[in-house]
Amino acid sequence: MSSYLWALAVAGAVVVAAACLEVLRSRRARLQAVGTTAEPASEPYILYFTGDGCTVCRTHQEPALARLGTVRIDKVDAIAERTLADRFHVYTLPTTVVMSPEGRALNVNYGYATAPKLERQLAEARGARIQAATA
Amino acid sequence: MSTQVVDHSALKVNQTGIVTTVLVAFIGSAFYRPMLVLIPLLAVVLLLGTFVPRLALFKQFYFKVLKPRGIVRPRPVPDRPEPHNFAQGLGGVFLVVASAFLLPVPVIGLALALLVAVLAFVNLAFGYCLGCQIYFQLGKRGLIRA
Numbered sequence: 001m002s003s004y005l006w007a008l009a010v011a012g013a014v015v016v017a018a019a020c021l022e023v024l025r026s027r028r029a030r031l032q033a034v035g036t037t038a039e040p041a042s043e044p045y046i047l048y049f050t051g052d053g054c055t056v057c058r059t060h061q062e063p064a065l066a067r068l069g070t071v072r073i074d075k076v077d078a079i080a081e082r083t084l085a086d087r088f089h090v091y092t093l094p095t096t097v098v099m100s101p102e103g104r105a106l107n108v109n110y111g112y113a114t115a116p117k118l119e120r121q122l123a124e125a126r127g128a129r130i131q132a133a134t135a
Numbered sequence: 136m137s138t139q140v141v142d143h144s145a146l147k148v149n150q151t152g153i154v155t156t157v158l159v160a161f162i163g164s165a166f167y168r169p170m171l172v173l174i175p176l177l178a179v180v181l182l183l184g185t186f187v188p189r190l191a192l193f194k195q196f197y198f199k200v201l202k203p204r205g206i207v208r209p210r211p212v213p214d215r216p217e218p219h220n221f222a223q224g225l226g227g228v229f230l231v232v233a234s235a236f237l238l239p240v241p242v243i244g245l246a247l248a249l250l251v252a253v254l255a256f257v258n259l260a261f262g263y264c265l266g267c268q269i270y271f272q273l274g275k276r277g278l279i280r281a
Binding site for chain 1: 141143161165212214215217218219241242243244245246249250253262263264267268270271272274275
């Protein structure tokens with residue numbers, strides 16, 4: 001019986017360790033990506049990294065992006081555009097990056113990002129822009 | 136890299152089958168040791184299903200029984216089957232390794248089998264497919280044609 005408990009403990013420890021590593025990696029990649037530049041635009045926009053093998057992109061992320069309305073969304077194939085994907089440290093799909101009009105990465109979302117989350121980030125990006133203009 | 140239509144209900148049934156089999160093997164073998172044989176059997180089922188899709192037991196159960204009787208509704212999604220097949224094959228390989236350890240070092244064998252079940256459950260419940268991500272990363276590095 002003890003081998004069963006040990007097996008549960010080992011599997012649990014591996015899962016917890018993997019979750020911690022994922023959180024650390026995500027934070028590190030997010031910090032590294034902020035400040036990276038891309039093509040400028042007139043309004044904040046979204047870089048959307050996807051790929052043919054990404055199911056969540058089709059079932060969850062694309063419907064969420066469609067709910068954002070008229071926001072500019074630059075769809076990027078992470079495999080075909082490896083250089084750009086590496087610049088944003090894309091290690092999972094989908095990845096969405098909220099960009100300032102000047103081409104600065106403001107928020108990087110690794111994995112599925114909900115429509116309300118993206119709307120909030122876009123609103124913050126627009127707010128920061130208005131503040132900068134009135135200051 | 137053509138996109139086809141993949142019935143995601145078949146994938147969900149497959150993941151449910153993996154989780155259920157491992158749990159039955161794990162809990163059942165605590166009371167009746169020979170139940171451990173379910174783990175190598177599951178490894179065979181997953182590997183066979185990877186290389187000969189018409190022999191994928193859980194998927195065939197879905198296509199031949201659950202779908203025609205309306206027990207599970209089909210959910211066709213424009214997708215590629217390769218990452219899912221790769222993930223299934225990876226699960227099969229892990230279960231082969233688990234099977235090799237089951238008798239000499241049961242802790243490792245059982246832990247590996249449980250990890251496969253956890254990953255199948257994560258895919259089933261949250262749609263996160265680790266095997267698909269590994270497939271994508273290998274493709275990104277040019278190690279496989281993704």
